[in-house]
Amino acid sequence: MVNDGTAREGLPDLGGWLGGLAPSAVSGPTPAFYYSRRVIRDRIAVAHDVFAGYDRFFSVKANPCPGVLREVHKAGLGFEVASGGELVAARHAGGDPKRMVRGGVGRTRGDFSQAIRLGFAVLVIDSPAELQRYLEAGTGRTRAVLRVAWPPGGERPDQFGFDGRALALAAPCRQVHGLHVYFSDVGIDAARVEAGIKAFIEVCHGFREAGGRLDCLMVGPGLSIPYREGAREPPAAAVAAAYAGLRRAIAPIWAGLEVGRFIVGPAGWYVVTVLDVKEVHQTRFLILDGGWNHLLRPVVMGEPFPVVNASRPPGGAEEEYVLAGPTCSPLDVLGRVRLPRTSAGDRLVFARVGAYGRTMAVAPFMSRGPASELVF
Numbered sequence: 001m002v003n004d005g006t007a008r009e010g011l012p013d014l015g016g017w018l019g020g021l022a023p024s025a026v027s028g029p030t031p032a033f034y035y036s037r038r039v040i041r042d043r044i045a046v047a048h049d050v051f052a053g054y055d056r057f058f059s060v061k062a063n064p065c066p067g068v069l070r071e072v073h074k075a076g077l078g079f080e081v082a083s084g085g086e087l088v089a090a091r092h093a094g095g096d097p098k099r100m101v102r103g104g105v106g107r108t109r110g111d112f113s114q115a116i117r118l119g120f121a122v123l124v125i126d127s128p129a130e131l132q133r134y135l136e137a138g139t140g141r142t143r144a145v146l147r148v149a150w151p152p153g154g155e156r157p158d159q160f161g162f163d164g165r166a167l168a169l170a171a172p173c174r175q176v177h178g179l180h181v182y183f184s185d186v187g188i189d190a191a192r193v194e195a196g197i198k199a200f201i202e203v204c205h206g207f208r209e210a211g212g213r214l215d216c217l218m219v220g221p222g223l224s225i226p227y228r229e230g231a232r233e234p235p236a237a238a239v240a241a242a243y244a245g246l247r248r249a250i251a252p253i254w255a256g257l258e259v260g261r262f263i264v265g266p267a268g269w270y271v272v273t274v275l276d277v278k279e280v281h282q283t284r285f286l287i288l289d290g291g292w293n294h295l296l297r298p299v300v301m302g303e304p305f306p307v308v309n310a311s312r313p314p315g316g317a318e319e320e321y322v323l324a325g326p327t328c329s330p331l332d333v334l335g336r337v338r339l340p341r342t343s344a345g346d347r348l349v350f351a352r353v354g355a356y357g358r359t360m361a362v363a364p365f366m367s368r369g370p371a372s373e374l375v376f
């Protein structure tokens, strides 16, 4: 099918999900990621207000694009790095390990020695064996905090952190300076932010009662962003009040906070070209020039990113399409969505892909190469 060209007189208004995207992005080469410096700066300004009282760090795992990291660094955030590669990326962007948090799992004694030698601000310890390796590495002046397994009640356990029993055993260790928590289950719900903080305060009290020091507190708010029409972020004032309350309740000497998606999620777009429109057993497929090789999250989370056909004016009749990537796997599907009638050659734009986009994808599969990235 050939594009009939009827929708090519000028770009549609880039409002809605496309608001903030440079219009030239839609006519540039594809597949490509675009990241907005202005949106990153605006989000960091919000984070500075909402999380006042906490030293703030950007979680490099959310988006390690060099231009993004440079912008984050310029705007005054430190970095949370969870691998040697992320450390290199953060240093290239101008980051100083003294304003970095070393997170991650499965770290060796060598990793701990390096973190101590470089004088990281904070070292997050994920397990009793890691604590042992940290002690063997010689500790030093880095603040060491134990990651709390979340949620603390043991529902849906994952591989991260210390459970209540392990925390009580480790509490008397004088080389531990406090606790770390990543609230993995809050989404965009203010009530869940408040409930999580309340439950964490209980964990902190228990840790102190077991003899633990709580001079330092390191928190990952885990706040998501809206991915669906009509969804809203929690009110900034409610989140700010909850975090101020946590600081007051525990009164640590120092508190830090690591965020990724909240800063960069809304700042990214992924632009692809429709290569083919086909129907198989009454299902309409759009074959795109990029798929899970660049954008894995819709496949693993079952939630599509918001998507717009930027070659067609909004409004008018829509059809249901399955968005398929260009690799030879039936898993390579970025969503089942309604779009204006679409032709080969049209440009689709996925919004809100600034976090866990290109970095999380299965890029080597089928050797199609990575998507380009542009920071504007």
Ligand SMILES: Cc1ncc(COP(=O)(O)O)c(C=O)c1O
Binding pocket: 059, 062, 103, 182, 220, 221, 222, 223, 224, 258, 259, 260, 261, 262, 355
């Ligand atoms: C320990 C930890 N800290 C920080 C982050 C960054 O989280 P987010 O991008 O949701 O802010 C993650 C994400 O998985 C994490 O596991």
